[in-house]
Amino acid sequence: MTPLEVTHTVVVALHVIFVILLIALLVNGLRKPMKSVPKGLTHAGWSALAAGVVLLGINHPLNSHNPEKYPLYDNAKFGIKFLFLAVILAIAVKNSKKESMNVTAYLWMVALAIGNLIIAVTW
Numbered sequence: 001m002t003p004l005e006v007t008h009t010v011v012v013a014l015h016v017i018f019v020i021l022l023i024a025l026l027v028n029g030l031r032k033p034m035k036s037v038p039k040g041l042t043h044a045g046w047s048a049l050a051a052g053v054v055l056l057g058i059n060h061p062l063n064s065h066n067p068e069k070y071p072l073y074d075n076a077k078f079g080i081k082f083l084f085l086a087v088i089l090a091i092a093v094k095n096s097k098k099e100s101m102n103v104t105a106y107l108w109m110v111a112l113a114i115g116n117l118i119i120a121v122t123w
Contacts, residue, residue: 018047081116
């Protein structure tokens with residue numbers, strides 16, 4: 001395995017961990033009667049976003065080295081996933097200083113996070 005392949009594997013693992021953490025924090029907050037931005041949500045979101053961007057950047061040199069093992073990513077898929085995560089982060093940052101937030105906004109964050117996961121798995 002080349003160093004770039006090792007980096008790719010580590011970044012994929014980190015990205016998955018951060019996305020799972022993001023969803024777990026949001027789902028855990030569903031049980032609370034007063035909705036607020038869970039502690040660590042913005043950190044998990046920004047970390048997942050950074051890992052995704054790194055994966056996108058690493059993909060091209062890996063594809064040049066071994067196109068069968070590392071096919072090029074679908075940029076439309078990554079654009080939609082980026083947009084979903086950007087909206088989640090925008091809602092979280094906007095409401096992070098508030099004691100409570102609108103339930104509808106919270107449910108939008110949950111729906112976008114789950115939608116992001118569904119797109120990643122099925123597309």
